[in-house]
Amino acid sequence: MALAITDRFGHGGVDLTVFDPSLHRPDDVARGFPYRADPMEPLLNAPAHMMSIRTGDPDDFLRWYRRASPYSSDGDVYVTRPTFGQYLSDSFHDLRQRWGSRDGVLHCVPEEVVDLVRADDGSCTLSTPHGSHYGFDYVALCIGWSSSADTPAGVSPAYPLRPTIREALQQPTVAVVGTGLAAIDVVRALLISGYRGRITLGSRFGLLPAIRSTSPSPSLKVLTPRFIEETEGLDLQRLLDLIEAEADANGIDVSVPRRVLNQRRPRIDVADYLRRSRDERWAALFVAICDECGPALWNKLDKSSRRAFRSILHRFFQAWCNPMPPQTGDLVLEALDSGSLVVRNGLAGFDARTLDFVDGAEERFGMVIDATRNASEPLASQDSKLVRSLLARREAVADAFGGLTVRFGSWSLVNPKESTIENVYAIGSLTQGTRYYVNALDSILRTVDEAVEHILAARRATPVLSG
Ligand SMILES: Cc1cc2nc3c(=O)[nH]c(=O)nc-3n(C[C@H](O)[C@H](O)[C@H](O)COP(=O)(O)OP(=O)(O)OC[C@H]3O[C@@H](n4cnc5c(N)ncnc54)[C@H](O)[C@@H]3O)c2cc1C
Numbered sequence: 001m002a003l004a005i006t007d008r009f010g011h012g013g014v015d016l017t018v019f020d021p022s023l024h025r026p027d028d029v030a031r032g033f034p035y036r037a038d039p040m041e042p043l044l045n046a047p048a049h050m051m052s053i054r055t056g057d058p059d060d061f062l063r064w065y066r067r068a069s070p071y072s073s074d075g076d077v078y079v080t081r082p083t084f085g086q087y088l089s090d091s092f093h094d095l096r097q098r099w100g101s102r103d104g105v106l107h108c109v110p111e112e113v114v115d116l117v118r119a120d121d122g123s124c125t126l127s128t129p130h131g132s133h134y135g136f137d138y139v140a141l142c143i144g145w146s147s148s149a150d151t152p153a154g155v156s157p158a159y160p161l162r163p164t165i166r167e168a169l170q171q172p173t174v175a176v177v178g179t180g181l182a183a184i185d186v187v188r189a190l191l192i193s194g195y196r197g198r199i200t201l202g203s204r205f206g207l208l209p210a211i212r213s214t215s216p217s218p219s220l221k222v223l224t225p226r227f228i229e230e231t232e233g234l235d236l237q238r239l240l241d242l243i244e245a246e247a248d249a250n251g252i253d254v255s256v257p258r259r260v261l262n263q264r265r266p267r268i269d270v271a272d273y274l275r276r277s278r279d280e281r282w283a284a285l286f287v288a289i290c291d292e293c294g295p296a297l298w299n300k301l302d303k304s305s306r307r308a309f310r311s312i313l314h315r316f317f318q319a320w321c322n323p324m325p326p327q328t329g330d331l332v333l334e335a336l337d338s339g340s341l342v343v344r345n346g347l348a349g350f351d352a353r354t355l356d357f358v359d360g361a362e363e364r365f366g367m368v369i370d371a372t373r374n375a376s377e378p379l380a381s382q383d384s385k386l387v388r389s390l391l392a393r394r395e396a397v398a399d400a401f402g403g404l405t406v407r408f409g410s411w412s413l414v415n416p417k418e419s420t421i422e423n424v425y426a427i428g429s430l431t432q433g434t435r436y437y438v439n440a441l442d443s444i445l446r447t448v449d450e451a452v453e454h455i456l457a458a459r460r461a462t463p464v465l466s467g
Helices: 060-068 081-100 161-168 181-192 225-230 236-249 255-262 270-279 282-300 303-321 326-338 385-392 440-461
Strands: 016-019 106-109 115-118 124-127 133-136 139-141 173-177 198-202 341-344 347-350 354-357 362-364 367-370 412-414 420-426
Touching: 060 081, 081 106, 115 385, 115 420, 161 181, 161 367, 173 181, 173 347, 181 198, 181 326, 198 354, 225 282, 236 282, 236 303, 255 270, 255 282, 255 303, 270 282, 270 326, 282 303, 282 440, 326 341, 420 440
Parallel strands: 016 106, 139 420, 173 198, 173 367, 198 341
Antiparallel strands: 115 124, 124 133, 347 354, 354 362, 412 420
């Protein structure tokens, strides 16, 4: 289920049914994979004031957090992911109670949806693996990321963190495959657990996420909503020029990201790159651009530029627009400075004990941890039973950039005849081919609002389809 709540159905008598196999497990209800209980307490990558799930109420999470932890510090605090999971769980519980006082019913079905059939009148029937069928007027698909390929035999997965870290603490050397936020979760967990050996992070590009700047976010002067609306025929070069112009207008030096982009495999001093990402504000500029106008710019970008962006630039934008918390950055910098953490690029392959590099080097370790799964998947999956059924029934089209093709702005599915399926919506990662995003929560909140607006408008315009 997507993690956003909107109150705008009012008392119009809406019956809502939520399907999710995780509803079977009381401890996991409404949390989703990243926010489950975890004794290693990984941190959210955004400060508490950015983590409200209530559209139109940005302080909701901060208020909850102050009630739940009255003695904690405030402001730019980075809360643990399990704590955020508790907030999601409490918010869902609250929603269930409040829904009961309306003229509508909230049903929870603890099962996966494996099939969606649309009748001629547009009404939808959802099926679960045990052969139960349920009829609806509107459907929102909020199925998140799929898990990617299995971890190779003998290699430890990054998650759940505790058993992996417990084993790693016995080893003199540990290699982590991946240099994204999951790898940073592993490094942080090892360091705060007192690991004294050497940690090597290896990936193809060796590009770490930036460190989130503590200074205020730059306000966009060039890439204003009006400018983007009036822009026609945007290609990749013009996009990069506009980003440079925005940096100039804000007095921000972008020589580091320019250098990183211009090298096939960044040969940069990792610690210097990280410090400069935090202090020079270029990473903060990328965050502001992605959050404020990433989707609108993507919508204007021509097809071949989108293809080039996805294959070349996306990984860099992901690293810069999803920065790690400053306190994690400090830990990582300390470990890099002391030599207890090393970052290697040019990774060609790995197994349970070895990393192989494109220059022919082979390094052996006490343990190899796979931090690529569930974290740095560049494209949303098209491989779940439900998505496969939609494609087979020609109710949806697989998007070249991941997920399903949806109509920009309403987020309803588009079928192979390019007709909009007006009552089936996609939220979150399934929309990523149409709505470029790197900040999942922000994107979910915005698409939920627009999809709900679309449903409300449709309900006002047409009588309800079925009972
Ligand atoms: C390790 C990790 C750390 C992250 N950290 C952050 C962070 O700090 N900040 C941040 O903003 N984002 C973070 N993210 C991104 C995160 O994925 C999103 O914030 C958020 O969880 C996405 O929510 P969602 O509801 O779209 O998907 P999910 O949370 O993945 O939820 C999807 C749900 O749909 C259910 N489901 C799937 N298929 C079906 C089906 N066919 N029928 C019924 N139910 C189905 C699943 O059981 C699941 O409960 C992180 C992601 C990962 C993997």
